[in-house]
Amino acid sequence: MAVHGPAMTDVARLAGVSHQTVSRVLNGHPNVREQTRLRVRAAIAELGYRPNGAARALVTGRSQVIGVVAQNTTLYGPASLLAALEQTAAEEGFAVSVGSVRNLDHRSISAAVERHLSHRVAGIVVIAPVESAGEALERLPKDVPLVTVDGDPSRPVPLVTVDQVAGARAATQHLLDAGHRTVWHVSGPTDWFDSVGRIDGWRQALLAAGLDPPPPMPGDWSAASGYRCGQMLARMPEVTAVFTANDHLALGVLRALHEFGRRVPHEISVVGFDDVPEAAYFIPPLTTVRPDFDAVARASLQMLLSQIESGTGGALRQTIAPALVARESVAPPRH
Amino acid sequence: MAVHGPAMTDVARLAGVSHQTVSRVLNGHPNVREQTRLRVRAAIAELGYRPNGAARALVTGRSQVIGVVAQNTTLYGPASLLAALEQTAAEEGFAVSVGSVRNLDHRSISAAVERHLSHRVAGIVVIAPVESAGEALERLPKDVPLVTVDGDPSRPVPLVTVDQVAGARAATQHLLDAGHRTVWHVSGPTDWFDSVGRIDGWRQALLAAGLDPPPPMPGDWSAASGYRCGQMLARMPEVTAVFTANDHLALGVLRALHEFGRRVPHEISVVGFDDVPEAAYFIPPLTTVRPDFDAVARASLQMLLSQIESGTGGALRQTIAPALVARESVAPPRH
DNA sequence: GGCGTCTCTGTTAACGCTAACAAAAATGGC
DNA sequence: GCCATTTTTGTTAGCGTTAACAGAGACGCC
Numbered sequence: 001m002a003v004h005g006p007a008m009t010d011v012a013r014l015a016g017v018s019h020q021t022v023s024r025v026l027n028g029h030p031n032v033r034e035q036t037r038l039r040v041r042a043a044i045a046e047l048g049y050r051p052n053g054a055a056r057a058l059v060t061g062r063s064q065v066i067g068v069v070a071q072n073t074t075l076y077g078p079a080s081l082l083a084a085l086e087q088t089a090a091e092e093g094f095a096v097s098v099g100s101v102r103n104l105d106h107r108s109i110s111a112a113v114e115r116h117l118s119h120r121v122a123g124i125v126v127i128a129p130v131e132s133a134g135e136a137l138e139r140l141p142k143d144v145p146l147v148t149v150d151g152d153p154s155r156p157v158p159l160v161t162v163d164q165v166a167g168a169r170a171a172t173q174h175l176l177d178a179g180h181r182t183v184w185h186v187s188g189p190t191d192w193f194d195s196v197g198r199i200d201g202w203r204q205a206l207l208a209a210g211l212d213p214p215p216p217m218p219g220d221w222s223a224a225s226g227y228r229c230g231q232m233l234a235r236m237p238e239v240t241a242v243f244t245a246n247d248h249l250a251l252g253v254l255r256a257l258h259e260f261g262r263r264v265p266h267e268i269s270v271v272g273f274d275d276v277p278e279a280a281y282f283i284p285p286l287t288t289v290r291p292d293f294d295a296v297a298r299a300s301l302q303m304l305l306s307q308i309e310s311g312t313g314g315a316l317r318q319t320i321a322p323a324l325v326a327r328e329s330v331a332p333p334r335h
Numbered sequence: 336m337a338v339h340g341p342a343m344t345d346v347a348r349l350a351g352v353s354h355q356t357v358s359r360v361l362n363g364h365p366n367v368r369e370q371t372r373l374r375v376r377a378a379i380a381e382l383g384y385r386p387n388g389a390a391r392a393l394v395t396g397r398s399q400v401i402g403v404v405a406q407n408t409t410l411y412g413p414a415s416l417l418a419a420l421e422q423t424a425a426e427e428g429f430a431v432s433v434g435s436v437r438n439l440d441h442r443s444i445s446a447a448v449e450r451h452l453s454h455r456v457a458g459i460v461v462i463a464p465v466e467s468a469g470e471a472l473e474r475l476p477k478d479v480p481l482v483t484v485d486g487d488p489s490r491p492v493p494l495v496t497v498d499q500v501a502g503a504r505a506a507t508q509h510l511l512d513a514g515h516r517t518v519w520h521v522s523g524p525t526d527w528f529d530s531v532g533r534i535d536g537w538r539q540a541l542l543a544a545g546l547d548p549p550p551p552m553p554g555d556w557s558a559a560s561g562y563r564c565g566q567m568l569a570r571m572p573e574v575t576a577v578f579t580a581n582d583h584l585a586l587g588v589l590r591a592l593h594e595f596g597r598r599v600p601h602e603i604s605v606v607g608f609d610d611v612p613e614a615a616y617f618i619p620p621l622t623t624v625r626p627d628f629d630a631v632a633r634a635s636l637q638m639l640l641s642q643i644e645s646g647t648g649g650a651l652r653q654t655i656a657p658a659l660v661a662r663e664s665v666a667p668p669r670h
Numbered sequence: 671g672g673c674g675t676c677t678c679t680g681t682t683a684a685c686g687c688t689a690a691c692a693a694a695a696a697t698g699g700c
Numbered sequence: 701g702c703c704a705t706t707t708t709t710g711t712t713a714g715c716g717t718t719a720a721c722a723g724a725g726a727c728g729c730c
Contacts, residue, residue, distance in 0.1 A: 005476075007716055018680045023718060031678055053454040054398060055716035057389035059685050065432065065454070072418070079414040083407070086435045095450060097400065097432045100421045115430060119388040119400070141340075223616035248613055255616045278583055281558035281590045283618050342686055353710045358688060366708055390686035394715050 006047040015043035026051060057120050065095045066304065067116030070127040071104050075221065076247075076276045077194075077293070078127055081149065084297030085125060092305060097121060104128065109136040117144065123304040125149060129192045145307035147300045150194055153317075158307070160300040160318045162291040164197025165204065167322035171243050171271040171289050172205035174324055178269060179332040180241035182206065185216040186229045186253060188245040198245045198273060219249045226252025233268070234260035240268055240333040247272035247279045250286055254329075258283070265331035275325050285327035295320045341382040350378035361386055392455050400430045401639065402451030405462040406439050410556065411611045412529075412581075412628070413462055416484065419632030420460060427640060432456060439463065444471040452479065458639040460484060464527045480642035482635045485529055488652075493642070495635045495653045497626040499529055502657035503536025506578050506606045506624050509659055511544050513604060514667040515576035520551040521564045521588060523580040533580045533608060554584045561587025568603070569595035575603055575668040582607035582614045585621055589664075593618070600666035610660050620662035630655045 012019040017036060024032050025040040032040075043049070057063035066089050070078050086096045097119065099112035109126070113136070116124055123145035126137060134152040147158045175183045185202045188195030199216055206213045217232065219225035226249035233239050234257050244250040250272035254264060262268050264284055272279060275290035299318045347354040352371060359367050360375040367375075378384070392398035401424050405413050421431045432454065434447035444461070448471070451459055458480035461472060469487040482493045510518045520537045523530035534551055541548045552567065554560035561584035568574050569592050579585040585607035589599060597603050599619055607614060610625035634653045 009716080019716085020681080020718080021679060024679090027718085033678065036678080050449065050453045052393070052716050054389045054392035055685090056718075057685095058387070058393050058687085058716080059718045061685080063389060063454070073408075073421070074411075074414050074418050076409075079409050082433075083409050083435055086408070086433050087437075090434070090450075095432050095434065095454060097430050098417075098421050099425070099430065100418055102422075114385065115425075118385045119398070119430060223613045227616055251613050252616045255618055255620075258618050278558045278586050278613075281562055281587045283590055283593050285590075344686080354686085355688080355711080356709060359709090362688085366706095368708065371708080387686050390715090391688075392715095393686080393717085394688045396715080 006049045007052070008049070011040065011043045011047055011049045014047060015039045061120065062122045062308075063120050064093055065097050065119065065121045066301075067097050067099060067113075067119070067121035067124045068127065069099050069101065069109060069112045069116070069124065071101055071129070073098065073100050076274055077291070080293040081127060081297060084294045085301060088294075088297050088301045092301065094122065104130045104133045106132060106136040109133050110139075113140060117141070123147070123308050125300055125304060126151065128152070129194050130189075131191045131193075145304050147304045147307075149296060149300055152193060158303055158316045160296055160303060160320070162194075162296060163319045163321045164194055165201035167273060167289040167291065167324075168198040168201025168243065169205045170201075170322075170324045171273065171287075172202045174287065174326070175241040175243065175269055175271060175330060176205065176209055176211075178241075178330055180269065181333070182211050182214060183241045183243050184214055184233060184239055186219050186226060186233075186242060186244040186249050187216045188219060188221050188249075190218060195245055202243055219245065219252075221246055221248060223248045223252035223255070226250060227256050229253060230256025231260070233257070234262050241270075241330075242268060243271045243273075245273055247274045247276045247282075247286060247288055250279075250288070250329075251282060254282055254284075254286075265329050266334065269330040269333075271330060279325075280327060282329070284329050287327045287330045288325050289322045290325050291322040292320055341384045342387070343384070346375065346378045346382055346384045349382060350374045396455065397457045397643070398455050399428055400432050400454065400456045401636075402432050402434060402448075402454070402456035402459045403462065404434050404436065404444060404447045404451070404459065406436055406464070408433065408435050411583075411609055412626070415628040416462060416632060419629045420636060423629075423632050423636045427636065429457065439465045439468045441467060441471040444468050445474075448475060452476070458482070458643050460635055460639060461486065463487070464529050465524075466526045466528075480639050482639045482642075484631060484635055487528060493638055493651045495631055495638060495655070497529075497631060498654045498656045499532025500536035500539065502608060502624040502626065502659075503533040503578065504540045505536075505657075505659045506608065506622075507537045507540035509622065509661070510576040510578065510604055510606060510665060511540065511546075513576075513665055515604065516668070517541065517546050517549060518576045518578050519549055519568060519574055521554050521561060521568075521577060521579040521584050522551045523554060523556050523584075525553060530580055537578055554580065554587075556581055556583060558583045558587035558590070561585060562591050564588060565591025566595070568592070569597050576605075576665075577603060578606045578608075580608055582609045582611045582617075582621060582623055585614075585623070585664075586617060589617055589619075589621075600664050601669065604665040604668075606665060614660075615662060617664070619664050622662045622665045623660050624657045625660050626657040627655055 008019045008022050011022045089096045101108040101112045125147050127149045128151040134155050150161050172183050203213045217229040230253035272286050272288035275288045279286040343354045343357050347357045424431050436443040436447045460482050462484045463486040469490050485496050507518050538548045552564040565588035607621050607623035610623045614621040614623050
């Protein structure tokens, strides 16, 4: 047991140099003779030496680890984002440490952030879609690089976000363009900024068309809540178009409409949000809005890295535009 | 910038003790006077002291971090597992570092494991559902605690796995019990152990009933491939029952059957696997098999922790039984 | 040839913590 | 109250790396 691998001094001894020279080779320091560099490289390979991140972190004060705080990494959006972040981070030589939290209240978030800080992560990405998270973030130490994703647009914190408003507007407009007189909305939980943004966009599109928005029906992202809303919508003969805040809600709505014999898209059109991979195989295939999670991840990481390198905070902001994906769940209303 | 927080010596000075006593309080060492302990705790709180994980990792040789290697953390199964692992690990005071890999070949896996090792993780969990992963694992250093999840049952590596065979047998038996003469199978990729196990279980159930298994139709976990298989199944009048290797495949099948006007469950019954939260809202609600991801996560972590603590390797093995969830997608065949 | 100026390499001292040992204080039995 | 024992605290020495400085060659120029 405890066969600790070789350390830098072992490599140095084998290569016939000092450990500091090995360090220089490892960190790409310019002033090392080519021949020496090769000898060191050979020794590293021969011993299977692997630098000790803990020691490095101790002396530099930061590790090559990025901490991510997220709530429910089972949901499609967060899961995709996390995966994309991890990919991007790996390309930059960073590992990703996840700290998922059950609730997005102060205490949980602060605790998760604390855990990351005690590991001296290089920076933190908080996927903080709800109100209560914002407060926790403002009292964090100012010297730790931080980026929030889908967080509170009104707070002075670096933020990358999907343009919820534009996406929702596009979805709603798509339904209006098909000839619908109005569009109903099944929203996400109203303490999520995503939900608020999508409600806003939907409302904006209706108002711009001179229409009076009907009351949004609140869901909780799940198919179950979509189903419950769908049961109500199905019984309202005036409903011809529904925009749901995500695809799972849409699935629940589709199911309810189907049970009530209301055919989609002939009687009612439905548009979702997220473009989960299955959306194309719903009955009928779901028109939806696709956020570019890779772009969000890239933008967040880039923003974080620039903070890490420069040391400055800068409350930047970046918005990623989503794209409408048209499928068969939308048709003109029957007259 | 770089306002490094207080160190242990700062706490010690404030509390009027030596830094070693602070260390003892932090690590729950028994021989510390209650009064001293309280004084130290107060000093810690007052300074907002946070122990430096890197320093601790350096001196102990292990960090309080568990590395997880997984492929596609966007899929429901892996994502759920990852989330559950993270939760469980957090309860034990461990952080989780994800290293997702694009492909599950040697090189990718080894590289991911290397990255974890250089951060001196306390242990590694590999979610290694495919053949090629196994080889990479056997040549790892033997002294690092390792657990594989859904990996190769034939390798001498600690393994926690969902009982795919039992789950598939239950699903198939459920269809046979409903009166079906045989059951068709849409499988996952055949280099995944999950797929192989599910094929096995399905075949076993048929053989036990004295039936000759029809050829399984190979899918790739996606709704898209389920749809393609479904199009073929829909045109085969003798097909009355289908077991798919996961719920997304089932969704694709349902969609194809719907398009061909074959009603589910009246003409054809369908059973899936995974019990994704949406399965209850498919059209019709999907009968499926629910693996207990929390149990898998708990078992893996427990196995890993016992290795970490004892230092011994022990090729343990643990199997988690899944449960059948009956919904409306199964009915007796029409005669 | 001597001297300043590069380029390359080595030496030493941290970083913040735990482990091992040493010392001091408290406790108990007589 | 004194000695043996136990409990509690302090001292010292690393862990493996980088940073800061110092030294040794190599080179060119006067």
